Amino acid sequence: MxxxxxxxxxxxxxxxxxxxxxxxxxxxxxxxxxxxxxxxxxxxxxxxxxxxxxxxxxxxxxxxxxxxxxxxxxxxxxxxxxxxxxxxxxxxxxxxxxxxxxxxxxxAFVHAAAELGVRRVAVGATYPDDVAELFADFLRRGGLDVLSVEGAGIVMAAEVGRWTEEDVLALARRADRESAEAVLLPDTALHTAALLPALEKELSKPVLTAxxxxxxxxxxxxxxxxxxxxxxxxxxxxxxxxx
Structure with a gap:
């Protein structure tokens, strides 16, 4: 164990x-x-x-x-x-x-991207734009090439916790770029554990969630x-x- x-x-x-x-x-x-x-x-x-x-x-x-x-x-x-x-x-x-x-x-996001051997990533963040950009800066310091940053402007984690599957899929679709090797969805307030197969099928690429x-x-x-x-x-x- x-x-x-x-x-x-x-x-x-x-x-x-x-x-x-x-x-x-x-x-x-x-x-x-x-x-x-x-x-x-x-x-x-x-x-x-x-x-x-x-x-x-x-x-x-x-x-x-x-x-x-x-x-x-x-x-x-x-x-x-x-x-x-x-x-x-x-x-x-x-x-x-x-x-x-x-x-x-x-x-974990930086290490997981390295595990997959991906460098070019797209970010779909629930955060306001300024916070989402700080995450992108962090990823760049970790050696990743951030192609896009899509912020949802949500201030409270409690609101993120109420997002539906379609809300999550929509954010991932908006964030994705054709040349991105993976899409990253930060925020541990976001329910994603049950959605990973659907996310990866929708985007046809690896998806990393918090x-x-x-x-x-x-x-x-x-x-x-x-x-x-x-x-x-x-x-x-x-x-x-x-x-």
């Missing part, structure tokens, strides 16, 4: 995690602890407050007692708003506090690889061999 730990802000799409655990169909346990949100707003100042060391540390002990072998900060915007260096420092502090390997959803890559990142940290086609191309590919 491999136990994966996640720190998830508030309550929006946390039910994606038990769904993913079920779809993995293996000896994987997903443990999720909710962190304090404060102000629910996709605004830079509020997002920086969301991922402070104190708020993340508050949930770590529960994950440690549950036997988690790695922890991921399951919030895209609560990572990349700190910039590339700041997000690295956030993860380093979390790892030291938790006493186990740690990462965040923001880095909760999907977050769980994949935790598996990567624990050196586990699980074949789960219902979770998209990311969960079916052999690792890219760097030469």
């Amino acid at each position: 491999t136990a994966l730990g996640f720190l998830y802000p508030g309550h929006s799409a946390e039910d994606d995690y038990p769904r993913i655990e079920q779809l993995l169909g293996s000896d994987i346990r997903v443990d999720l602890v909710h962190t304090e949100v404060g102000e629910d707003a996709h605004r830079v100042d509020a997002l920086k407050e969301l991922g402070t060391p104190e708020r993340l540390a508050a949930g770590v002990e529960q994950l440690r007692l549950a036997g988690a072998e790695a922890v991921v900060w399951a919030c895209t915007s609560g990572g990349f708003v700190h910039g590339w260096e700041g997000a690295h420092e956030q993860v380093r502090t979390l790892a030291l506090t938790a006493g186990m390997p740690a990462s965040s959803t923001s880095f 909760n999907q890559v977050t769980v994949w990142e935790a598996l990567r940290l624990t050196d586990r690889r699980v074949n789960a086609p219902s979770l998209g191309t990311l969960f079916t590919r052999e690792p890219i061999v760097q030469v």
